[in-house]
Amino acid sequence: MVFKYEDIKLDKMEENLPSWYISEKDFAILGCVAN
Amino acid sequence: MTELKNREDYSRSGLYSVIFEITYKCNQNCAHCYLGDREPIELDTKIIFNALNECKALGVKSIVITGGEPTLHKNWRDIVKYALENNFSLQLETTNTEILKGKDINLLRKIDEIHLSIDAPPGRDSVIRTPEYNNNIFEFAKKLKSGGCNPFFFCTLHKRNLQFVDELVDGLKRVEVPIRFNILTPEGRASRLKNDLFFSKQEIKDIFVRLYEEYRKGRIMRTRLIYQCLVDPQFQEACRNSERPISGGCIAGIASCDITPNGDVIPCPHLRLPVGNLHKETLTDIWFNAPTFNLLRDRSNLKGKCGICEYRPVCGGCRGAAYRTTGDISESDPICFKEVL
Numbered sequence: 001m002v003f004k005y006e007d008i009k010l011d012k013m014e015e016n017l018p019s020w021y022i023s024e025k026d027f028a029i030l031g032c033v034a035n
Numbered sequence: 036m037t038e039l040k041n042r043e044d045y046s047r048s049g050l051y052s053v054i055f056e057i058t059y060k061c062n063q064n065c066a067h068c069y070l071g072d073r074e075p076i077e078l079d080t081k082i083i084f085n086a087l088n089e090c091k092a093l094g095v096k097s098i099v100i101t102g103g104e105p106t107l108h109k110n111w112r113d114i115v116k117y118a119l120e121n122n123f124s125l126q127l128e129t130t131n132t133e134i135l136k137g138k139d140i141n142l143l144r145k146i147d148e149i150h151l152s153i154d155a156p157p158g159r160d161s162v163i164r165t166p167e168y169n170n171n172i173f174e175f176a177k178k179l180k181s182g183g184c185n186p187f188f189f190c191t192l193h194k195r196n197l198q199f200v201d202e203l204v205d206g207l208k209r210v211e212v213p214i215r216f217n218i219l220t221p222e223g224r225a226s227r228l229k230n231d232l233f234f235s236k237q238e239i240k241d242i243f244v245r246l247y248e249e250y251r252k253g254r255i256m257r258t259r260l261i262y263q264c265l266v267d268p269q270f271q272e273a274c275r276n277s278e279r280p281i282s283g284g285c286i287a288g289i290a291s292c293d294i295t296p297n298g299d300v301i302p303c304p305h306l307r308l309p310v311g312n313l314h315k316e317t318l319t320d321i322w323f324n325a326p327t328f329n330l331l332r333d334r335s336n337l338k339g340k341c342g343i344c345e346y347r348p349v350c351g352g353c354r355g356a357a358y359r360t361t362g363d364i365s366e367s368d369p370i371c372f373k374e375v376l
Binding site for chain 1: 046
């Protein structure tokens with residue numbers, strides 16, 4: 001499995017998501033990972 | 036602060052990416068290494084396999100295997116194979132050009148991304164590393180590419196290699212190896228470098244504006260630092276449309292964490308504050324219950340200009356930089372150049 005932006009579908013929101021949860025789409029385009 | 040909860044309270048963990056620093060052994064002695072000088076220890080293989088099993092249960096998508104130099108871990112091939120068998124998107128960070136002398140190309144080809152580090156075009160002196168290093172890593176990337184692998188480069192920009200950006204991007208474009216840029220920050224060994232290598236805030240702003248243009252033209256990959264929101268309308272749009280308090284930016288302890296060779300779990304390679312240890316606790320317990328993680332997950336805790344910034348949902352500032360300079364992970368990010376926009 002390759003984790004690519006093009007493959008990501010918007011998540012269906014669920015009530016018991018943790019407060020810090022960010023969508024996979026946001027993670028893919030906005031994330032800041034290590035150098 | 037967020038109330039501590041158990042894994043069962045949530046349908047998802049929010050953890051997308053875990054960085055495994057599997058050893059501090061290294062084949063390089065880079066003057067800007069953010070790790071600084073470390074004992075050449077390696078992470079116990081059983082701990083790694085257990086953590087990978089937990090990652091699978093937690094819904095992790097992406098695993099980064101790094102070091103030090105990860106291919107100096109005695110079991111690096113088994114670790115890579117295990118991560119691949121478990122269907123993670125796998126990234127390997129290496130500078131070990133020797134690995135192509137054996138049969139490892141067949142294994143490397145299965146890795147989603149092989150991250151390499153370069154400072155300047157072949158033959159150029161970047162101060163940080165030698166021209167020979169830049170030659171060798173460039174040739175290494177070409178061999179990986181022709182062998183069916185998927186390499187891409189990181190380049191850490193400082194005052195002495197900024198002049199080479201166009202030449203470097205053009206050279207890599209010809210061999211179809213993508214590149215993304217970071218900015219030199221005074222951490223680890225880099226804290227001992229001369230001040231004349233580091234950029235001022237005005238210079239960082241100019242660089243980000245320029246890199247964003249290069250990204251828009253398709254010449255480079257998006258920069259990974261969080262300050263993209265200051266120059267990139269896509270980030271600003273995402274911020275305006277954000278329905279949740281966090282929709283991007285710094286993901287340390289929010290969607291990512293890092294495991295060090297002694298088993299410590301830390302929020303990020305650049306925020307080296309242990310929040311638990313895998314020799315004593317599970318990754319799952321640490322992820323859901325570590326107070327430091329829960330502090331990072333509530334950006335209303337942020338202080339100073341980060342606390343009142345309109346881009347807080349998509350940025351949050353570099354918590355590692357704040358911690359290094361003030362000892363407080365909630366303080367303002369000292370690198371942010373918003374005030375010079």
